[in-house]
Amino acid sequence: MRWCPTSVLHLLRSLRLRSCTRRGRNKLPPWIKEMWSYMKLLVQSLYFNSLTDSDVVFDSIFEPVFWTVDYVTRWFGLVFVCLVVILTSSILGIAYLVLLPLILNTYSPPWIAWHICYGHWNLIMIVFHYYKAAKTSPGWPPTEKNETPFVSVCKKCIIAKPARAHHCGICNRCILKMDHHCPWLNNCVGHFNHRYFFSFCLFMTLGCVYCSISGRNLFLDAYNALERFKHLDMEKPGVQVTGMGLLIGLLPPGQTTYQTPAPSYTFKDKMIHKSIIYMWVLTSTVGLALGALTIWHAVLISRGETSIERHINSKETKRMAKWGKVYRNPFNYGKMNNWKIFFGVEKKSHWVTRVLLPSGHTPHGDGLTWDTFPVKKDLIPV
Numbered sequence: 001m002r003w004c005p006t007s008v009l010h011l012l013r014s015l016r017l018r019s020c021t022r023r024g025r026n027k028l029p030p031w032i033k034e035m036w037s038y039m040k041l042l043v044q045s046l047y048f049n050s051l052t053d054s055d056v057v058f059d060s061i062f063e064p065v066f067w068t069v070d071y072v073t074r075w076f077g078l079v080f081v082c083l084v085v086i087l088t089s090s091i092l093g094i095a096y097l098v099l100l101p102l103i104l105n106t107y108s109p110p111w112i113a114w115h116i117c118y119g120h121w122n123l124i125m126i127v128f129h130y131y132k133a134a135k136t137s138p139g140w141p142p143t144e145k146n147e148t149p150f151v152s153v154c155k156k157c158i159i160a161k162p163a164r165a166h167h168c169g170i171c172n173r174c175i176l177k178m179d180h181h182c183p184w185l186n187n188c189v190g191h192f193n194h195r196y197f198f199s200f201c202l203f204m205t206l207g208c209v210y211c212s213i214s215g216r217n218l219f220l221d222a223y224n225a226l227e228r229f230k231h232l233d234m235e236k237p238g239v240q241v242t243g244m245g246l247l248i249g250l251l252p253p254g255q256t257t258y259q260t261p262a263p264s265y266t267f268k269d270k271m272i273h274k275s276i277i278y279m280w281v282l283t284s285t286v287g288l289a290l291g292a293l294t295i296w297h298a299v300l301i302s303r304g305e306t307s308i309e310r311h312i313n314s315k316e317t318k319r320m321a322k323w324g325k326v327y328r329n330p331f332n333y334g335k336m337n338n339w340k341i342f343f344g345v346e347k348k349s350h351w352v353t354r355v356l357l358p359s360g361h362t363p364h365g366d367g368l369t370w371d372t373f374p375v376k377k378d379l380i381p382v
């Protein structure tokens, strides 16, 4: 046998390379080796998988981010709930301690009656719906074997998933007719508490708009007064006092504008002004943000879809359009019927008793099976 120097050289080189790699690998701690093999398996399972698409790759890459967000949201849920309670209570405190005395002293009896009746009705609706939305279970699919028809199997819970049910990463379970997980409620919004959630958003927005509109002049007065106080601190001249003077006792009743000598405004006066400014800024901001969210949810309810279904339906619409077909949402029963089903309105009086007054009635259906389009027109009376 004749030795070829080139082939021997190649053999030696490859042996050296292999031993170097083995030696190098052996030096690595076991957890890195484990991680490396896991990453390799992950890439291979994604690459050699006929079901892999951009969504699967995106989900796999961002899984650590989703996990962190879910984990933080789960643990901070209680903090958000406390924040809602504290902020709402602070506005309530200002309304009772600052605004109510002003209303009782300056407004005519019909206006006093309106403010007291509307304010308390709105407050009851907010508290009732917030409590019910946070405390009512959104509804979960049965975990034991049953005859309920299902559309898929949850990869995480390994249970049958009925139509409209989705898995919530924060609650770590499947939710019936899931809309979204709300950190402000520390609860998922699903089949059994969707109405409470929407009503809370609606009445909270109305309450904020009410405070913002009726407190606008007070806010301007308080803001101007604080500005003047700032100048007084520097120059100590006379001060012009307007409507707010009535509230803090700077002027005798009946006078709205008067040139007075520099008043000895106290810490309490400043706090009253600041609390009015705080109330107006907070209610206006929340009113705008929550108002936009409420309108968006109202649009979704009119279309008979949840926040999650909105994404699914728009994807389906595009996919069907490519085939020259029109996608029809099977859970859209028509605008008016969608609202009646959502609020559980079965006769005319229910618009008052079930929508405008606190009501604990359960929603239409069990959340496991759904009537699909087209629905008989007489299914929902009224």
Ligand SMILES: [Zn+2]
Residues within 6 Å of the ligand: 154, 155, 156, 157, 158, 166, 167, 168, 172, 173, 174
């Ligand atoms: Zn699940």
Ligand SMILES: [Zn+2]
Residues within 6 Å of the ligand: 168, 169, 170, 171, 172, 180, 181, 182, 187, 188, 189
């Ligand atoms: Zn959830």
